[in-house]
Amino acid sequence: xxxxxxxxxxxxxxxxxxxxxxxxxxxxxxxxxxxxxxxxxxxxxxxxxxxxxxxxxxxxxxxxxxxxxxxxxxxxxxxxxxxxxxxxxxxxxxxxxxxxxxxxxxxxxxxxxxxxxxxxxxxxxxxxxxxxxxxxxxxxxxxxxxxxxxxxxxxxxxxxxxxxxxxxxxxxxxxxxxxxxxxxxxxxxxxxxxxxxxxxxxxxxxxxxxxxxxxxxxxxxxxxxxxxxxxxxxxxxxxxxxxxxxxxxxxxxxxxxxxxxxxxxxxxxxxxxxxxxxxxxxxxxxxxxxxxxxxxxxxxxxxxxxxxxxxxxxxxxxxxxxxxxxxxxxxxxxxxxxxxxxxxxxxxxxxxxxxxxxxxxxxxxxxxxxxxxxxxxxxxxxxxxxxxxxxxxxxxxxxxxxxxxxxxxxxxxxxxxxxxxxxxxxxxxxxxxxxxxxxxxxxxxxxxxxxxxxxxxxxxxxxxxxxxxxxxxxxxxxxxxx
Amino acid sequence: xxxxxxxxxxxxxxxxxxxxxxxxxxxxxxxxxxxxxxxxxxxxxxxxxxxxxxxxxxxxxxxxxxxxxxxxxxxxxxxxxxxxxxxxxxxxxxxxxxxxxxxxxxxxxxxxxxxxxxxxxxxxxxxxxxxxxxxxxxxxxxxxxxxxxxxxxxxxxxxxxxxxxxxxxxxxxxxxxxxxxxxxxxxxxxxxxxxxxxxxxxxxxxxxxxxxxxxxxxxxxxxxxxxxxxxxxxxxxxxxxxxxxxxxxxxx
Numbered sequence: 001x002x003x004x005x006x007x008x009x010x011x012x013x014x015x016x017x018x019x020x021x022x023x024x025x026x027x028x029x030x031x032x033x034x035x036x037x038x039x040x041x042x043x044x045x046x047x048x049x050x051x052x053x054x055x056x057x058x059x060x061x062x063x064x065x066x067x068x069x070x071x072x073x074x075x076x077x078x079x080x081x082x083x084x085x086x087x088x089x090x091x092x093x094x095x096x097x098x099x100x101x102x103x104x105x106x107x108x109x110x111x112x113x114x115x116x117x118x119x120x121x122x123x124x125x126x127x128x129x130x131x132x133x134x135x136x137x138x139x140x141x142x143x144x145x146x147x148x149x150x151x152x153x154x155x156x157x158x159x160x161x162x163x164x165x166x167x168x169x170x171x172x173x174x175x176x177x178x179x180x181x182x183x184x185x186x187x188x189x190x191x192x193x194x195x196x197x198x199x200x201x202x203x204x205x206x207x208x209x210x211x212x213x214x215x216x217x218x219x220x221x222x223x224x225x226x227x228x229x230x231x232x233x234x235x236x237x238x239x240x241x242x243x244x245x246x247x248x249x250x251x252x253x254x255x256x257x258x259x260x261x262x263x264x265x266x267x268x269x270x271x272x273x274x275x276x277x278x279x280x281x282x283x284x285x286x287x288x289x290x291x292x293x294x295x296x297x298x299x300x301x302x303x304x305x306x307x308x309x310x311x312x313x314x315x316x317x318x319x320x321x322x323x324x325x326x327x328x329x330x331x332x333x334x335x336x337x338x339x340x341x342x343x344x345x346x347x348x349x350x351x352x353x354x355x356x357x358x359x360x361x362x363x364x365x366x367x368x369x370x371x372x373x374x375x376x377x378x379x380x381x382x383x384x385x386x387x388x389x390x391x392x393x394x395x396x397x398x399x400x401x402x403x404x405x406x407x408x409x410x411x412x413x414x415x416x417x418x419x420x421x422x423x424x425x426x427x428x429x430x431x432x433x434x435x436x437x438x439x440x441x442x443x444x445x446x447x448x449x450x451x452x453x454x455x456x457x458x459x460x461x462x463x464x465x466x467x468x469x470x471x472x473x474x475x476x477x478x479x480x481x482x
Numbered sequence: 483x484x485x486x487x488x489x490x491x492x493x494x495x496x497x498x499x500x501x502x503x504x505x506x507x508x509x510x511x512x513x514x515x516x517x518x519x520x521x522x523x524x525x526x527x528x529x530x531x532x533x534x535x536x537x538x539x540x541x542x543x544x545x546x547x548x549x550x551x552x553x554x555x556x557x558x559x560x561x562x563x564x565x566x567x568x569x570x571x572x573x574x575x576x577x578x579x580x581x582x583x584x585x586x587x588x589x590x591x592x593x594x595x596x597x598x599x600x601x602x603x604x605x606x607x608x609x610x611x612x613x614x615x616x617x618x619x620x621x622x623x624x625x626x627x628x629x630x631x632x633x634x635x636x637x638x639x640x641x642x643x644x645x646x647x648x649x650x651x652x653x654x655x656x657x658x659x660x661x662x663x664x665x666x667x668x669x670x671x672x673x674x675x676x677x678x679x680x681x682x683x684x685x686x687x688x689x690x691x692x693x694x695x696x697x698x699x700x701x702x703x704x705x706x707x708x709x710x711x712x713x714x715x716x717x718x719x720x721x722x723x724x725x726x727x728x729x730x731x732x733x734x
């Protein structure tokens with residue numbers, strides 16, 4: 001798929017193949033954060049007053065909040081006033097079709113293996129929204145989707161074209177008061193994707209957003225809103241990469257999902273932000289709030305994530321199971337190598353009757369990395385007949401990494417059945433020798449063992465994503481043995 | 483004329499400065515089956531691990547040639563690909579990795595080394611089914627994760643299956659009978675005997691004579707304190723069984 005080899009400034013011997021920088025003129029606002037900056041961003045985007053007010057309220061609240069410290073993460077203090085909060089590639093004209101999108105941008109996505117020309121997009125099975133720094137640059141297959149009544153566009157466009165929908169649902173699952181990073185995002189978010197699936201519609205193709213951070217010292221704050229109306233279905237994919245830089249880049253996103261009666265949303269992520277070099281220099285700080293509300297009866301949300309990137313990951317995709325019989329699932333593979341740190345998990349909030357949830361978390365730590373599974377299963381007094389099953393497995397490679405499991409269970413209804421299983425294992429010398437004795441080289445053996453370990457999660461990814469993810473896992477662990 | 487396959491000369495090896503193998507000499511020609519018998523603690527497993535290149539062992543002197551090549555310079559996987567197979571006493575469990583997937587990786591790694599085309603899934607499954615049948619291995623067993631929850635007998639059968647599909651020039655059987663009841667022992671022995679074709683060689687390491695009733699060796703060596711103290715034909719094994727090791731250990 002990839003025609004041009006990305007030119008990576010590769011002096012460290014790292015294997016991150018998305019580390020190149022696109023040289024393109026950008027429209028950036030001065031660094032720092034204050035009310036004027038927020039007004040400037042809002043004005044640049046030509047936003048309605050209600051949205052500016054939403055931002056300003058969030059900013060006011062954010063100033064009263066403190067950065068959370070409960071996660072098992074150690075990182076340098078983030079200088080929020082040293083960051084730039086808006087950077088958009090300067091395009092000569094505002095593109096109205098793909099042909100008008102700047103060639104530099106199309107080439108960038110091509111290099112990343114995400115062609116935006118429709119005929120090349122996996123033979124019409126995936127529609128893509130491409131977000132470059134602070135703005136969405138292109139969304140494919142919009143016309144075809146519109147025939148079915150499916151709305152798939154950038155959130156900026158949605159604000160203009162479907163203000164009622166956005167106004168109704170924005171912040172309804174993740175209020176701006178929710179947490180420090182979500183609040184910051186609410187004040188400064190610049191773009192992201194918007195999806196609306198009308199009643200009774202099964203979305204005819206996979207929808208995908210591809211996030212790319214390019215500009216230096218710029219935070220990326222995107223916001224995704226997905227609404228699945230009664231009896232609808234959508235499968236949504238998210239991918240992300242960033243250039244290889246010595247400074248840390250901040251990424252603080254929000255994903256909000258509303259699932260109505262009898263509807264189902266499947267949300268898959270392959271997170272491959274730049275993880276920093278082998279000595280822990282640079283890399284993305286990834287602080288993300290993802291939450292889905294199963295509002296209607298018999299609704300279902302399924303999160304699948306493969307986390308290989310970022311220097312620091314703080315992320316807990318959650319399910320609020322309000323509708324009776326609603327189902328929440330969380331399948332996760334997190335891989336950390338070198339000096340990466342990840343504190344990730346999920347929250348299952350059971351409110352409706354007979355709601356069920358399933359958590360399968362697989363953590364692989366190598367090098368000097370540290371990883372924590374942190375998860376909450378909460379059953380409210382009203383939730384009769386709740387069923388939860390959690391399984392958290394950790395695999396250690398080498399003897400300098402760490403793995404931690406922190407499950408919280410809050411049960412207020414005695415009819416609930418909650419199960420939790422956890423294992424920690426290590427790729428042993430005996431296992432490696434056994435593989436080698438049968439002709440299988442060390443790296444291939446590690447990959448075989450790791451892929452076996454993650455299989456239960458990987459099988460929940462859409463096919464073409466699963467292949468990419470398996471490759472990514474192998475790359476992430478290269479050089480972790482021997 | 484007999485062609486030497488494995489030539490071990492004056493081998494000295496050990497773990498953490500402790501010498502365990504102390505001047506070991508043995509030549510195995512193509513098609514020969516040799517048995518090494520020795521008491522517990524004689525260093526039998528050390529010998530098989532050193533020959534297969536397991537980490538943690540240090541060779542301090544001597545040489546080992548396999549098909550004329552310096553075996554000690556090869557990585558463990560190269561030795562395996564060249565045709566040294568260790569049928570393990572305690573095969574390790576690898577959760578999550580289906581046995582078939584493991585076998586396919588293994589077979590193709592060896593084929594690739596010999597410039598043969600890799601087998602596709604259909605060809606591979608067909609071969610495994612056929613070979614498995616002979617050893618009483620059903621399709622269900624090889625769908626399970628590698629060795630996970632296998633009984634002692636199942637593990638040994640799987641080792642034998644791997645030996646028969648990889649077709650190694652030299653098979654080292656390390657206490658292949660441990661943990662087997664008599665029926666399982668017969669199945670494994672039949673499998674091993676099925677591989678005796680006058681070309682392939684075997685080194686059977688055991689401290690009981692029992693296995694040698696089924697896998698009848700051409701030569702028997704008594705191994706004690708890191709070296710061979712006596713060599714003979716299959717009758718020597720019976721003599722050992724009768725008199726015990728003590729006499730031979732004293733003899734040296």
